[in-house]
Structures are given as structure tokens and as C-alpha cells.
Amino acid sequence: MAHGRPSPRVLTGEQARRIAVRAQLLAEPRPTDLLDVVRHLTVVQVDLTAAVAPSADLVCWSRVGGAFHPDDLDDLLDAHEVIEVDGMLRPAEDLALFRAETAQWPGAEPLTEWQVRLQEWVEDNDGCRLDILDVLRSGGPTAVRHLPDTCVRPWRSSGWNNNRNVTMLVSLMERRGEVAVSHREGRERMWDLAERVHPDDDRVVPLDEALEERARRRLASLGLARARVAEVPGETYAVGPVGEEVAVEGVRGTWRADPDLLDRVDEPFEGRTVLLSPLDRLVFDRRRLAELFGWEYQLEMYKPVARRRWGYWALPVLDGDRFVGKLDCTADVERGVLRVDALHRDVTFDPGLEQRVDREVEELARWLDLEVAGPAR
Template sequence: MKSLSISEARKLVLLSQGLSPKQLKGHALSKTLSVFCRLGYVQIDTISVVQRAHHHTLWSRNQDYRLGHLDQLVADRKVFEYWSHAASYLLMDDYRFTLPRKLAIKSGVENHWYRKDPKLMANVLSRIEIDGPLMAKDFESQRTNKNGWASKPTKQALEMLYMQGDLMISERRNFHKVYDLTERVLPKGIDASVPTQQEHGRFLVFRYLKANGFGTLAEMTYLLKGVKAQVKCVLEQLLESGEIEKIIISDDEYFTCSESLFLLNTRLTRKHARILSPFDNMLIQRNRTSTIFNFDYQLECYVPAPKRKFGYFCLPILWDGKLVARADCKVNKPASKLELMHLYVEPSLKERDAFLAALAQELQAFTKFNQCGEYSIQKVSYDFY
């Protein structure tokens, strides 16, 4: 069984994730699509302290990325919205692999957040069939919760129809979902056959390994419902056939494949800094980030203010093949300024001047990406543990 050093493991992750800066081929939009082909999905998030996570994750891998690219790829039916481990944009070519979950929800095998109202769902579906694509605000209904926080029954019906596959998101308008019949959104010729358990398991294994280099069963099935047993079975079959193999990293066993290991022959560009989204694909599994990168990270916007250690929306920073800093920052729109309220540099970082020079270059690009004219760093800490 092969062993990888922790440095080799980090290199493999970064190369698999497309976070080693290199020139992508094609025009700007095709580069964005190529990022999707590498990652498989990009998580959607509503927080807009800086550019939203789905834009940020794509920009981190393609600095020719433009905010209109996602809308264009949705309009071109190259990507679509559904769930990975969370709400995400997915490759349209992978559409059929969302069907097992949709059918499980539709049949009642898998529960969703909302209770089904078959009559209301039928009425909503009929309305869209007749009137065309609609948003939640196009339906009249009262909230069922007197405190005002529960979503409207028609919104719940729309989401149930979306999650079970009768509706898809045809576009977003000012970030609001526009729902349409699935058959009107799917492009012609798309494979809409339901995969077998083995096909689905193989897809989950190889999609994960391509995007991440190596992984465990738990990592491959992270927050995915009802698939662990079938993925475990497929892993055993793939090991027996030699399509994947086991490796050792810091005494822990992982699965990988020759295609991933071949990346180790590629040079890793180390001297460029990268400011990452808290919802970046590389970071979303915090235990993995801690194990491989020795970087304990928590998004503290969900933590009460008095208990925050690093701030409301602290962004991890990658440099020299490692996670070496984090910055609590926000966009000050009236001033057109990107404000870094506090930059925390890991005490273990030795080449501070070289890092700060690389960060300054990245901050210039990040400022422009956030549609700001300038940035400021208000405070820097090197010893904060």
C-alpha cells in the first residue's frame, strides 16, 4: 500500500481542486464550465458580506470569471440547481444522478423539511403548466406561522415539487428562484434514465476522487442520504477490480485512483495567494481540512458575537501549498472599499514578508472581483492562540 507524505497529500488536493494557478484554455465562460467539470458542483449561499460563495468559489479557480457566467450557464442548460450535500449548481450532464433522491422524496422514502400538501401542490403545478415559469411571489397565500418566520404554503409546495423533481429552477431574478416544469427546462437529448445503485455508487466515488484526489467512505457520502451502503459496496468492487486503490496518509487509510495519483507529477505553483470562500469545495468538510491542512476552521457568522474568535465572516487564505491565514472582511458598498477588519496570520508561518507581498497582489484582484475601488487592512495579528 502506497504512502503519501502530508505535503504530497496537500499537493494532490490542491491540484485536484484546481487551486494551483495555471492558464485554463478557452474563453472566459468555457473556463468557468471547465471548473464545474473538475469540481462537479458549487455550493450556493445567500450571505453577501463579500461576493456570494458560488461566485467566489468559481473566481478562485478562474480569475477571468464574471458574475454573469452562472446565469449564462443556466440559460444554456449546462448547469442546473439541485442538492449535492447542500443547495448547489450541478453539471447538467450529471442530471440523472439526482433522480434517486428525487424519487425517494416523491415516494416518501426520504423526508424533506416540509409536509406535503398534495392538493396545493397539484394546483401550483397546474398554474405553472398553464402560465409558464413563476416565482413564489407570484402566488397568493398566507403564512401559517403567526410570528412570520415560516414560509408561505405555496412556497413550501414549490420547494416540495422542486425537490421531488416535478419542477426545476429555470433562472434566478435578483436571486429569487424561478420555477418551471422539468420537461421544459431539461435540454433535448439529456440522459434522464434512473441509474442503478451500482451506477450511482460509481458516480459518487469517481466524482469525489476526481475533485479531491483521495477520500474516505465518510467523506464521499458527506451529508448524502441513503447512499452509504451502496457506496461501500461499490468501493469493495472497485478495489477488487483494481480501478481504485488504498493509500496511507499520516497513518490513516484513504481511497484513490491512478488518475488522481498521476497529478503528483504536476508542478504545484506555490507563491500565489488565494483568498477562499468559507463554502469552498476544498474547505466544506472541516474535519478533513483540519486533518490534511492542520487548519481548524469554523464559520462564525452562526456563532453569537461574544463567542467569536476571528469575526463574523473570516476567509481562509491559501499560500505555499498551505492554509496560512484568515481575514475577517466585508465590502463597504457606500465607500466602494473592501475592508479587512482583522488579518490573522498563522504563528507557524515563517516567510511573512513573502506571504504579505503575495497577499497584496491577491487583494488587488479580490477587490476588483468585489466591485470595489480599494481595500484596507485595519489590523494584523501573528500570535493569537
């Protein structure tokens, strides 16, 4: 008798959603330690759009609640316990998982045509690279606009980076491990030598081991993920073969599940009502969002006003293990109000849900030190 590959465990849609919500620290009990939150999430995307609050602050508030103050995140950055790398906040100790990859920049052989072009462009502008390092070495943290542009070969592209030589060169120097974001002054990143920003621990985890550990930690933060996915900007959602293979009722293909969360799938689940950043990891991969939650969402800030359905920076509204709507609101600091322009309801709101969402809007306003104005009914 032939023995085939065993069938994967099948999760109900509810079980799958609850794994994903628990993994993102959006169920009860609410976490209390901010550094532990960043460590568990592995990445928090930096985006300074402040229609309500900067995304990283919203992500932390959604987990920690009113006890979180943006200064707390700044303190972790100032202490270099959390670092900014390529537009993402990461726990500083995770650098050990990236050093082997950094040492291979622009990538492992054989290089792609694009990687060769990057390498040649940096080599052609080596004089400017050395000038930038000299300025940082002698002057300390410096904004890009104050760094010298002595490039002999301009950056050419078909997009918005055309002629932004220093911006692109510094970005590539970051990926080479030469410079790092020291801190921000307002909206500007201040760059310094990586050796003065990054922790003294110079451990290098071998590449294969590092990639596997990063995938394992990524899966723990997502709960459920595909082995392979179409790439999204920023941090990937793919996890390869780590975890346990499962299927989800009504969804094609198989998933990888975090073993610890899979073991807890039948434990009582106590959800929360939460307002999320549009860039939150739970919603950023729109395909995954549709597959697991059956919910449609888009960030519409780049759309013309007439084509927006939900608003410039509409906040996804999570209730327990389901998404129930989008909150179109704006922090009007000058007037001291959180202006609510619309609450787009995707399900029928009973009185209990109405109260939970109202209470969360009030909590958001209180955290921002604002008063709610014009809640939609």
C-alpha cells in the same frame, strides 16, 4: 505462506495536501473555461451572503481569476448548461445520474419513518401540488411567494420551516423531479416546470451505475476522500470503494485517492496564493480540513459578535499547499472599498508571503471594482 491484504500506499502530508489542492483546481495552471470548472468540481454551493461576494462567484473567481465575471455564471444558467438543484449548481448533463434516484422518491424500500412522513404529507396536500403545477404551466417562472397555499395539512416542525407550507412542498416537488429553478431575480428563486428547465436529454443511468459514477467524479474533484464520513450539509464527501486505497502519514485510517492525481503525485507542484469562500469544497468539511491540512476554521456568521475569533465571513487564505490565515474583509459597495478589518496570520509571514497575500487582496478588490481600505499589518 498466507497472503494477507496488501498494505495501502502511504502518502506524506505534503503529497496528500497537493493532491487535494490540484483536485480543486487551485494550483497552476489556472483553468480558463468556466463550464469545465463547474463540470470538474461537480457542485458549486449557492449561498447569497454577500459580505464580500456570493459564495458561488467567489468559488469561480478563486479558480478562473479576474477573467471571471458573475454574468458568465448567469449566462450558463440562462442557457441551462448549468442548473441549480437543491441549492447546488451542477452541470446540466449530470441530471442523467440523478434521475433513477428521483424516480424512487422518497427513497428505496424499506422507507425510513421520516421518508414515510414526507410521502404522507405530500399525498395529503396533493391538491396544492396540482395547483402549483397549474400556475407554473400557465404562468411560467414564479417565485414561491406568488404560488398558492391550498395545503390542507400544514407543515409542522420544531425549526424555522414551521408553517412554510409552499416552500417545503416546492422543495419536495423538486426532489420528485416535477419543478426546477429556472433562474433568480435578485435573491429569489423563480420556479418552473422541470421539463422546461432541464435539458431535453432524458437519459436515465441505472441507480447503481449512477451512484458509482457520481462517487468517481466526486473523488476526482476532491483528490482524497474517505470511503465513509459523517454527513455534512449539502453534497456528501464520502466516495465508497472507488479509487485507490492510500494512507496519509500521521492521520488515522485509510483514504481513497483519485488514480490520475495519484499518478501525478511526484510531478513538480506550482501552487498559488488564493482567497477562498468559507463554503469552498476544500474547507467545508472541517474534519477533513484538520486531518489533511492541520488547520482549524469555522464560519462565524451565526455566532454573536463577541464570540467571533476571525470575523463574520472570514476568507481562508491558501498559499500553495498550506493554509496560512483568515482574511476578515467586507465589500462596502456604497463607499467603493473592500474594507480589510484583520488578517489573522496562522504562520509567520515572511516578506514573500506578505507580498503574495497583499497582491491577492488587491486582485479581489479589482475584481469587485473596489479599492482596498485598511489592510491589516
